[in-house]
Amino acid sequence: MNDRNIVVEKSLQPYVEDQKVEIVERKGIGHPDSLSDGISEAVSRALSQEYLNRFGNILHHNTDKVLIVGGVAEPEFGGGEIKKPIYIVIGGRGTDKVDDQEIPINRIAEDTTRKYLDEKVRQLDVEKHIDIDSRIGSGSTDLQSVFESQGIPSSNDTSLGVGYAPLSETEKLALKTEKTLNSREFKEKYPQIGEDIKVMVQREDGNINLTVAVATICTFLDDLDHYLSLKEDLIEEIYSISSEVTEKQIEPHVNTADNPEKGVIYQTVTGTSAEQGDDGMTGRGNRTNGLITFDRPMSMEAAAGKNPINHVGKLYNLLSTEIAKEVQEIDGVREVFVRTASQIGKPIDQPKMLNIRILPERENDVKKYEAAAKSIAEDHLDNIPQLSEKIIEGKLEVF
Incomplete structure (x- = not known):
């Protein structure tokens, strides 16, 4: 086993679902x-x-x-x-x-x-x-x-990857709402909606507010009444989606910038706002777990498009998330944050530091989880080539 710098400590950040306010965003595939x-x-x-x-x-x-x-x-x-x-x-x-x-x-x-x-x-x-x-x-x-060049490659950057587990209800709701609205089955039921869907979820105590922007497709809309009826249907669908994730009070809103009296509604020709002056750029959207999480540590690295062999801006974000998911499964662990820092020119399986922050379910000494957490991290670092293979094969989402 390699002599790696893996540091396990107790997280001093409160559990995200115990916080009064939580805000999460998800930009859909057509944004x-x-x-x-x-x-x-x-x-x-x-x-x-x-x-x-x-x-x-x-x-x-x-x-x-x-x-x-x-x-x-x-x-x-x-x-x-x-x-x-x-x-x-x-x-x-x-x-x-x-x-x-x-x-x-x-x-x-x-x-x-x-x-x-x-x-x-x-x-x-x-x-x-x-x-x-x-x-x-x-x-x-x-x-x-x-x-x-065969063998363990060297880091091509000095960078930081971040991951955590588990997802909160608010985060799960943001993901599930967009993925459901953009699913093949949903599009068959509602061909009027495009792929440019953005979900912003705000939780305050036990109340959740969802603001959802849905680009509609004008070809499939007969008139304004048809559009307004579609919005009502979507609100009911969001209620249904939410009930599968949480029992909290839900208040959904769809296309809140509409002003029907002035003829302002969110309709498009293609289903994406990119057709009408809305620009986009790599790295400005979802992090590698598919979310923009304002209450969590995040890396600003644009993972999409970076090479999957030695670009730690991509690999370490995915690696950190995979490690966090597995450590969180240890009995007694409530929440995990993982940060993995690289040093340019060093082997990618030898990070400068891998920091695991554990929030236990009870006031337990984190030392009792240290050996298991380190073992999980070591195993993932030993198998970085398999992580690269999953990326190349499209088995891991990066945004």
Whole structure:
């Protein structure tokens, strides 16, 4: 076993569900920031697979710099059109040459972006509604160095990853609300709603307020009465979703910026606000657990698009979360926070520090959990290559 710097201590932060106020946000898959994250990650996975197919190893790349510039749209009941397409810039770095082999990294990025958007935003015409400008910076290497790089890679940054467990009811509710509204089954029932859904959940003691923004699709709306009826249906659906998560008092609100008397309602042509001036950028949305949690420690790293082999800004956030989940399962442990800090150039399985903060269910001495917690952390660090494999295979969500 490696002599790693793993520090276990008692958490002095009160349990989140014991706090009077808790606020959680979730940006849905069609939100411009989430679309930027999704494109970044999809391009990274596509490049990773291309490198694996050609060379049996993943070469240097980072595609965590995607910018979406909103277009111009004119939605109207029963129709509407896109007047100016959504503009997407893909930045980052990639290896485009190995010896005499050229890798078309920008073509791969553009093709992957179209495929991703076609799958995620069902009313978006990827040939007409978007313009893509891939400007991934290039680099070259030699085949010998590719094979010499096998083994435990070194951290390519000095950074910090954060994770915690378990999720609170408020956090579970934010996740479940968006995922249900954006599920295939829900879209079959309500084709009028798009993929751009944002959920903000505010808990005060035992009362929960949900403010949900839902982009509707004008093609499937007959008139204003149809839209207003849809909103009422969605409020009832949110009540139903909430009852599966919590017994607390729920107060849902949908599209609160509407002003029907002035003709202001949230309808779109494509189902995403990116069509009408709402911009997006990688890293401005959900953290690796799918949430923006204002009452929890968070890392500001944009995990999506970072390479899955040695970029600790991605790996350590996911690693910390996986460790926290397992430590929290120890009998007597109520809540866990994990922070993992890297030092550039050092092996990724040897973090500069891995800090586990445990909040016990009772006033127990945290020392009794130390050995088990350290063992769990050691095991996850020993198996970092398997974490990378899960990322490449799309088995772990990163936003």
